[in-house]
Amino acid sequence: MKFMDKYFKARKDKGSVLCLGLDPALPDQRSKDTIEKIYCGDVSDCIQQFSMEMIEAAGEYACAVKINSQYTLFALNFKRLQMLTESIHNYGMLAILDHKLGDIGSSNDSAMYWMEKCHFDAFTFSPYAGNIREATEMAHERDLGIIVLDLMSNPEAEGFQKKCRFNKTPVYLRVAEDVATAGSDGVVVGATGHVKEKDISSVRKTIGEDRIMLFPGVGVQGGDIKKIKESGGRNILINVGRDIIYEKNPREKIVEYHKKMKI
Amino acid sequence: MKFMDKYFKARKDKGSVLCLGLDPALPDQRSKDTIEKIYCGDVSDCIQQFSMEMIEAAGEYACAVKINSQYTLFALNFKRLQMLTESIHNYGMLAILDHKLGDIGSSNDSAMYWMEKCHFDAFTFSPYAGNIREATEMAHERDLGIIVLDLMSNPEAEGFQKKCRFNKTPVYLRVAEDVATAGSDGVVVGATGHVKEKDISSVRKTIGEDRIMLFPGVGVQGGDIKKIKESGGRNILINVGRDIIYEKNPREKIVEYHKKMKI
Numbered sequence: 001m002k003f004m005d006k007y008f009k010a011r012k013d014k015g016s017v018l019c020l021g022l023d024p025a026l027p028d029q030r031s032k033d034t035i036e037k038i039y040c041g042d043v044s045d046c047i048q049q050f051s052m053e054m055i056e057a058a059g060e061y062a063c064a065v066k067i068n069s070q071y072t073l074f075a076l077n078f079k080r081l082q083m084l085t086e087s088i089h090n091y092g093m094l095a096i097l098d099h100k101l102g103d104i105g106s107s108n109d110s111a112m113y114w115m116e117k118c119h120f121d122a123f124t125f126s127p128y129a130g131n132i133r134e135a136t137e138m139a140h141e142r143d144l145g146i147i148v149l150d151l152m153s154n155p156e157a158e159g160f161q162k163k164c165r166f167n168k169t170p171v172y173l174r175v176a177e178d179v180a181t182a183g184s185d186g187v188v189v190g191a192t193g194h195v196k197e198k199d200i201s202s203v204r205k206t207i208g209e210d211r212i213m214l215f216p217g218v219g220v221q222g223g224d225i226k227k228i229k230e231s232g233g234r235n236i237l238i239n240v241g242r243d244i245i246y247e248k249n250p251r252e253k254i255v256e257y258h259k260k261m262k263i
Numbered sequence: 264m265k266f267m268d269k270y271f272k273a274r275k276d277k278g279s280v281l282c283l284g285l286d287p288a289l290p291d292q293r294s295k296d297t298i299e300k301i302y303c304g305d306v307s308d309c310i311q312q313f314s315m316e317m318i319e320a321a322g323e324y325a326c327a328v329k330i331n332s333q334y335t336l337f338a339l340n341f342k343r344l345q346m347l348t349e350s351i352h353n354y355g356m357l358a359i360l361d362h363k364l365g366d367i368g369s370s371n372d373s374a375m376y377w378m379e380k381c382h383f384d385a386f387t388f389s390p391y392a393g394n395i396r397e398a399t400e401m402a403h404e405r406d407l408g409i410i411v412l413d414l415m416s417n418p419e420a421e422g423f424q425k426k427c428r429f430n431k432t433p434v435y436l437r438v439a440e441d442v443a444t445a446g447s448d449g450v451v452v453g454a455t456g457h458v459k460e461k462d463i464s465s466v467r468k469t470i471g472e473d474r475i476m477l478f479p480g481v482g483v484q485g486g487d488i489k490k491i492k493e494s495g496g497r498n499i500l501i502n503v504g505r506d507i508i509y510e511k512n513p514r515e516k517i518v519e520y521h522k523k524m525k526i
Contacts, residue, residue, distance in 0.1 A: 070370040074341045074377035107333040114337035128391040130419025156393025
């Protein structure tokens with residue numbers, strides 16, 4: 001099944017566009033927003049167990065689970081990742097690896113070989129090296145969806161993605177054009193800071209209706225769900241991470257966000 | 264010790280700017296350039312053992328070992344990576360993770376937490392989201408060197424990195440300026456295709472003499488060592504991967520490249 005069809009099925013089953021963001025940080029990693037110390041013996045077990053519990057809590061409610069490579073890959077090898085994606089799929093959710101892959105041909109292919117082995121449904125891709133068409137073809141050969149970083153909300157992204165121009169087109173719109181012609185499955189667009197409704201609408205217009213827009217930055221980062229729904233259209237995923245997974249009662253927060261993101 | 268000082272020491276000890284590229288592909292991963300089937304039982308053991316053997320072969324000759332995340336991270340957890348970096352350091356070489364990290368603040372910090380835990384000396388960074396200054400500060404707090412992707416040699420990079428302009432400056436020169444002002448430790452610059460000697464010289468002029476230029480693409484990809492040395496200056500690392508690690512006699516190839524890259 002194509003990634004977009006999997007997405008339509010999961011969205012219908014869950015009745016929501018909520019995507020759970022799994023960014024599990026260890027207790028000694030930073031001063032707040034971490035897994036509680038009491039749960040952590042072996043760090044790989046700790047990250048895996050915490051992730052499994054969050055997947056279970058989200059199982060009835062989230063359309064997708066987005067696993068962040070920068071928090072998990074050093075601790076969880078492919079066998080552990082397979083266990084996570086198996087659980088995600090058993091609940092009828094999509095498994096997305098937020099990998100921001102952005103390499104040349106053979107290295108991209110290697111990452112996709114491993115992501116296919118781990119049974120991910122899709123991954124995120126960073127287009128600094130271009131290669132959107134090539135990467136999309138390679139991904140689809142392995143039945144992987146590819147979601148391309150387009151317009152991020154951190155202040156410096158405004159410089160590199162909006163103010164830089166390819167002929168006269170801002171980079172983020174050029175990336176959106178490439179996504180449309182390459183047939184990639186979607187884009188990542190920020191939902192806070194310098195990213196305004198008109199930017200989101202421009203991206204949607206450029207990529208067309210039949211692709212996903214994935215919005216990180218809701219919850220702690222303050223993204224506005226109403227603004228996203230109005231400008232992004234129906235085919236969206238809205239990611240919430242920290243504001244769920246580090247709460248006393250994650251399931252309660254999940255139910256709350258599920259409602260807000262009903263479709 | 265700062266990364267640049269570690270680099271000066273390793274270069275002096277080895278008398279060469281050779282960087283061994285570790286991109287270990289499994290036998291079922293692609294049709295050529297893979298680890299031989301005969302060595303592979305458990306795939307994590309296989310990749311680790313192969314990597315250890317290559318590190319041993321390069322120990323007397325290479326200035327650095329560059330481990331590619333897209334070939335290794337799904338199979339080797341931080342404990343296994345610690346064993347690789349320990350061996351690399353025992354031979355007096357530098358351990359670089361070719362990670363092309365390119366995320367926002369807290370995810371970048373998480374990756375750096377893990378890279379510090381794995382005892383890497385430096386990592387590669389992709390600047391699509393900007394954040395070069397922030398990432399450099401974060402890296403240096405953890406005693407990690409940061410080498411920023413600048414100008415890549417794949418054909419599409421020409422569009423995104425050379426033809427895109429930030430005001431009137433091509434993106435790759437703007438990135439080079441940011442590297443200079445942020446105090447990052449170096450840049451990655453391709454050595455083939457559309458990347459000419461004058462481009463390499465422009466980058467060198469922009470970043471200044473006291474930073475590393477890391478050149479991939481020598482060996483199978485056809486990069487020209489003489490051109491690199493002439494236009495890149497003394498503070499360089501030249502990476503050779505496939506043309507060494509998949510040879511019948513890797514050590515022989517390493518000795519050959521060591522000579523060509525004497526300094």
